[in-house]
Amino acid sequence: MTDHKKNNNGTDHLFLKACRREPVSRTPVWFMRQAGRYLPEYRAVRSKVDFLTLCKTPELAAEVTVQPVEIIGVDAAIIFSDILVIPEAMGMELIVEENKGGPKFPSPLRTRAAIERLHEPDPFSELKYVLEALHVTRRSLNGRVPLIGFSGAPWTLATYMVEGQGSKNFRYIKEWMFTQPADIHRLLDKLTKAVIAYLKAQIESGAQAVQIFDTWGGILSRDDFREFSLPYIARIVSSVQTTGVPVIVFCKDCGQALEEIIGTGADVIGIDWTTDMRAARETVSGRAAIQGNLDPMMLYAPIPRIEKAVSSILQYYGHGAGHIFNLGHGILPDTPVENVRAFVDAVKRLSPAYHT
Amino acid sequence: MTDHKKNNNGTDHLFLKACRREPVSRTPVWFMRQAGRYLPEYRAVRSKVDFLTLCKTPELAAEVTVQPVEIIGVDAAIIFSDILVIPEAMGMELIVEENKGGPKFPSPLRTRAAIERLHEPDPFSELKYVLEALHVTRRSLNGRVPLIGFSGAPWTLATYMVEGQGSKNFRYIKEWMFTQPADIHRLLDKLTKAVIAYLKAQIESGAQAVQIFDTWGGILSRDDFREFSLPYIARIVSSVQTTGVPVIVFCKDCGQALEEIIGTGADVIGIDWTTDMRAARETVSGRAAIQGNLDPMMLYAPIPRIEKAVSSILQYYGHGAGHIFNLGHGILPDTPVENVRAFVDAVKRLSPAYHT
Numbered sequence: 091m092t093d094h095k096k097n098n099n100g101t102d103h104l105f106l107k108a109c110r111r112e113p114v115s116r117t118p119v120w121f122m123r124q125a126g127r128y129l130p131e132y133r134a135v136r137s138k139v140d141f142l143t144l145c146k147t148p149e150l151a152a153e154v155t156v157q158p159v160e161i162i163g164v165d166a167a168i169i170f171s172d173i174l175v176i177p178e179a180m181g182m183e184l185i186v187e188e189n190k191g192g193p194k195f196p197s198p199l200r201t202r203a204a205i206e207r208l209h210e211p212d213p214f215s216e217l218k219y220v221l222e223a224l225h226v227t228r229r230s231l232n233g234r235v236p237l238i239g240f241s242g243a244p245w246t247l248a249t250y251m252v253e254g255q256g257s258k259n260f261r262y263i264k265e266w267m268f269t270q271p272a273d274i275h276r277l278l279d280k281l282t283k284a285v286i287a288y289l290k291a292q293i294e295s296g297a298q299a300v301q302i303f304d305t306w307g308g309i310l311s312r313d314d315f316r317e318f319s320l321p322y323i324a325r326i327v328s329s330v331q332t333t334g335v336p337v338i339v340f341c342k343d344c345g346q347a348l349e350e351i352i353g354t355g356a357d358v359i360g361i362d363w364t365t366d367m368r369a370a371r372e373t374v375s376g377r378a379a380i381q382g383n384l385d386p387m388m389l390y391a392p393i394p395r396i397e398k399a400v401s402s403i404l405q406y407y408g409h410g411a412g413h414i415f416n417l418g419h420g421i422l423p424d425t426p427v428e429n430v431r432a433f434v435d436a437v438k439r440l441s442p443a444y445h446t
Numbered sequence: 447m448t449d450h451k452k453n454n455n456g457t458d459h460l461f462l463k464a465c466r467r468e469p470v471s472r473t474p475v476w477f478m479r480q481a482g483r484y485l486p487e488y489r490a491v492r493s494k495v496d497f498l499t500l501c502k503t504p505e506l507a508a509e510v511t512v513q514p515v516e517i518i519g520v521d522a523a524i525i526f527s528d529i530l531v532i533p534e535a536m537g538m539e540l541i542v543e544e545n546k547g548g549p550k551f552p553s554p555l556r557t558r559a560a561i562e563r564l565h566e567p568d569p570f571s572e573l574k575y576v577l578e579a580l581h582v583t584r585r586s587l588n589g590r591v592p593l594i595g596f597s598g599a600p601w602t603l604a605t606y607m608v609e610g611q612g613s614k615n616f617r618y619i620k621e622w623m624f625t626q627p628a629d630i631h632r633l634l635d636k637l638t639k640a641v642i643a644y645l646k647a648q649i650e651s652g653a654q655a656v657q658i659f660d661t662w663g664g665i666l667s668r669d670d671f672r673e674f675s676l677p678y679i680a681r682i683v684s685s686v687q688t689t690g691v692p693v694i695v696f697c698k699d700c701g702q703a704l705e706e707i708i709g710t711g712a713d714v715i716g717i718d719w720t721t722d723m724r725a726a727r728e729t730v731s732g733r734a735a736i737q738g739n740l741d742p743m744m745l746y747a748p749i750p751r752i753e754k755a756v757s758s759i760l761q762y763y764g765h766g767a768g769h770i771f772n773l774g775h776g777i778l779p780d781t782p783v784e785n786v787r788a789f790v791d792a793v794k795r796l797s798p799a800y801h802t
Binding site for chain 1: 615616617620621624625664665666667668669670699701702719720721722725741742743744746747748751755758774778
């Protein structure tokens with residue numbers, strides 16, 4: 091009997107214990123975009139509906155959420171959704187073409203008046219489909235592994251809303267931020283309130299941990315990151331922690347700001363592959379658990395090379411509690427499934443030595 | 447009479463003194479892509495010829511190289527060229543469409559045999575146009591400011607050659623690197639020899655300092671950066687330093703690896719805007735000069751905001767020698783010229799207080 095089957099109420103799962111830095115028998119593993127296109131079973135579901143319909147149909151969202159638990163054997167499920175459902179619920183038109191460069195807002199946010207027009211969504215009505223998907227998924231998981239909810243960080247949501255899509259230079263949001271910082275703070279404040287309500291609703295609906303994704307934190311100078319991203323994340327963390335569930339903060343390309351990210355009070359700090367796990371553990375120094383950090387591109391390598399990379403990261407974190415294995419960013423759509431399984435199996439096989 | 451006019455032989459210029467961490471009366475300033483599309487005078491020249499013809503016509507390359515010295519008043523010129531002229535000289539077909547996503551290799555490098563077929567170019571024949579442009583530029587500058595030569599770092603050149611163009615995930619080079627690292631090391635070794643010969647030829651032809659650009663160092667894990675990028679940069683630095691000219695190493699998105707970059711022996715370390723200048727100076731601790739690090743997007747802000755940002759960076763570096771002001775990356779094509787001038791003027795006006 092593996093650890094995560096011991097207790098169906100969810101508080102005794104490997105993943106949740108690792109979030110709380112409690113002793114475990116091995117390092118838990120899950121990975122970003124694990125419910126996704128690399129799985130033929132996902133593509134089969136997705137072929138029948140478009141991306142947003144999949145997000146908005148609780149039974150289908152639950153089905154793809156559970157797939158990697160059953161097919162790959164990950165130690166946590168993360169609800170299938172998109173960070174941009176919040177801006178959509180606030181009144182922005184969202185288009186997602188999964189094969190054409192990702193999500194787009196055809197009418198990006200460019201004026202103070204447009205910021206003021208955004209309304210604060212009630213997650214129990216406008217984002218009800220996510221909450222229902224969480225309910226259905228919890229029932230379907232039936233205690234096998236915990237379920238993670240998530241949201242984009244305010245800065246990252248604001249960036250997408252203003253740029254209209256992913257960007258190389260982030261010219262529009264930066265010009266606005268440098269020119270009229272009060273406008274951007276107003277937007278970030280509205281988003282922060284929406285994210286707090288959304289994450290709390292997710293927790294009420296069954297999420298047993300939540301992750302905040304700051305995908306674009308790394309495009310900011312340290313001063314700007316401290317002004318425009320961190321305080322809003324910190325507000326979310328402290329508000330959501332009153333529920334008692336662990337909060338994971340993942341700021342991509344922010345390895346230089348690790349000390350400040352710890353300062354948000356997050357239970358778990360997600361790191362990407364550009365941060366050295368040894369340095370991260372030394373900096374974090376027992377103040378949080380650490381989640382990460384295999385380069386997703388490593389999953390294109392031959393299996394023995396993948397195993398070697400897993401072994402290195404386990405060794406770099408070293409002995410003791412508080413490590414959750416993950417990729418440093420989302421898995422890519424054409425990753426070979428056998429390599430993904432080998433990666434997860436390697437964590438399970440090689441990690442017990444670090445928990446004796 | 448400003449410092450940089452005191453001595454025409456070039457050893458007494460503000461910029462070169464700052465490279466050697468010698469006392470100066472104010473902080474010198476130049477910036478990446480300063481000879482570029484934001485200048486109407488550049489666009490006028492460029493409208494007559496395509497990008498590569500401009501690179502390969504010494505009189506025109508010299509003309510645009512000198513423009514920012516005369517129009518903006520920067521303290522150093524950097525030869526107008528492209529890092530990808532080396533792969534082209536090694537036998538790869540290169541296409542540059544300046545308005546369509548940058549340079550492309552229509553037949554990317556994907557096999558060991560193709561690596562073996564690359565020949566080591568003799569810069570005095572196959573890259574003669576760059577060397578002639580340097581000669582013409584030195585004559586045209588007539589000692590007003592020093593002239594900087596440059597090259598891409600082997601890792602960055604290899605990345606472009608294998609991917610064929612800029613990339614989001616760098617899937618091809620990483621898959622190859624993780625699968626057959628010896629092939630990539632072979633490629634990097636060939637590139638290192640080519641870069642050394644090229645930079646030495648540039649110095650013989652009038653370059654008074656050289657910069658190595660590792661634009662894609664930041665996509666690597668720390669282990670991979672240490673294996674696939676740094677040792678090759680270190681070989682170039684030590685070989686080129688035998689000429690006596692200062693070597694600047696700029697690795698984009700590598701702030702976490704500052705200590706290792708210092709270990710290459712570079713005279714000057716370029717940092718992008720995501721690295722805190724205070725932390726950088728503390729880490730570098732007198733072992734090199736530091737070049738940087740204003741966010742290029744700041745140049746879209748109102749002039750008082752630009753001046754405030756310049757003031758902060760000067761203050762963060764603090765008193766004393768060894769700071770060269772620059773942007774954290776290349777300037778964007780639609781940056782307002784008056785803002786660029788205000789940025790350079792602010793460095794000149796505000797920096798003397800830090801050199802008393």
